[in-house]
Amino acid sequence: MKIYIAKDAGYCFGVRDAVNMAYDAAAEHGEVYMLGTIVHNERVIENLDNAGAKVVKKIDEVPDGKTLLFRAHGTSPKLWEEAKKKNINLVDGTCPLVTEIHHEIKLLQKEGRKTIIIGDHGHDEVVAIAAQVEKPIIIANIDEAKKMRKIKRAGIVSQSTQMIENVQEIINVLMQKVYDLRFINTICFPTRRNHEQIKELASQCDVMVVIGSFTSANSKRLTQLSLDRNKRSYQVTSARELKEEMFNNCTSVGISAGASTPDEIIEEVVNKIKKICKNSEGAILYE
Numbered sequence: 422m423k424i425y426i427a428k429d430a431g432y433c434f435g436v437r438d439a440v441n442m443a444y445d446a447a448a449e450h451g452e453v454y455m456l457g458t459i460v461h462n463e464r465v466i467e468n469l470d471n472a473g474a475k476v477v478k479k480i481d482e483v484p485d486g487k488t489l490l491f492r493a494h495g496t497s498p499k500l501w502e503e504a505k506k507k508n509i510n511l512v513d514g515t516c517p518l519v520t521e522i523h524h525e526i527k528l529l530q531k532e533g534r535k536t537i538i539i540g541d542h543g544h545d546e547v548v549a550i551a552a553q554v555e556k557p558i559i560i561a562n563i564d565e566a567k568k569m570r571k572i573k574r575a576g577i578v579s580q581s582t583q584m585i586e587n588v589q590e591i592i593n594v595l596m597q598k599v600y601d602l603r604f605i606n607t608i609c610f611p612t613r614r615n616h617e618q619i620k621e622l623a624s625q626c627d628v629m630v631v632i633g634s635f636t637s638a639n640s641k642r643l644t645q646l647s648l649d650r651n652k653r654s655y656q657v658t659s660a661r662e663l664k665e666e667m668f669n670n671c672t673s674v675g676i677s678a679g680a681s682t683p684d685e686i687i688e689e690v691v692n693k694i695k696k697i698c699k700n701s702e703g704a705i706l707y708e
Contacts, residue, residue: 427675439516443514461679532576622647630676
């Protein structure tokens with residue numbers, strides 16, 4: 422049996438950098454505080470907690486003289502200003518590609534356009550993007566797009582991990598509602614590559630396994646992309662959730678993982694599949 426792993430499965434560089442910053446800050450200062458979970462992965466959060474990286478809900482919970490790490494998802498200007506007024510050290514773990522989205526949406530507003538964000542309501546990244554401008558419209562799906570009133574001038578950015586199919590469907594609707602529409606494609610390139618790889622793997626393999634937390638929006642999107650092309654697609658958070666019956670009459674398995682999934686979990690899943698399927702060959706990297 423062949424096992425294929427998507428080359429861009431797992432941590433994207435933005436998440437990897439933010440997690441490493443958290444470990445480094447905890448090692449240097451004894452402990453570091455984070456305003457909410459740094460990534461949507463339970464094991465990573467537990468490991469960081471053991472290393473001295475603590476999750477808080479409010480900046481006031483960070484003791485004087487301690488270090489606060491802002492997450493990869495981005496942070497609102499209001500929270501930045503609040504943090505700067507306190508006697509704490511600040512570490513910016515914002516993904517540079519998310520920072521670029523903040524820059525782009527502010528430019529759209531300066532052009533006099535109504536700003537529109539294609540993304541998930543309440544998602545940390547979307548909340549931070551929305552906080553960069555005044556009263557943006559957030560649209561999650563085509564049904565919400567159809568309900569939007571007509572606008573003369575508007576500009577669109579998207580959450581970095583959106584599916585291009587969802588973005589295209591929404592834009593097709595908005596083109597009929599906005600006279601002067603400008604769209605900036607802010608889906609990040611690691612997401613685009615991962616999406617393309619899972620589409621191809623799901624079409625070619627008997628079984629697909631997507632590794633990622635069910636709290637992770639991008640992991641759930643990967644699973645949906647896979648299910649659209651292969652009904653034998655399974656999302657798991659760890660190797661423990663793999664069952665032998667998943668691989669009945671199977672000659673090939675494709676594996677991908679969300680951007681918050683660390684390498685160690687991917688390796689454990691690969692080893693468990695090899696054990697279930699009595700496969701002694703190494704996994705093949707799919708590019």
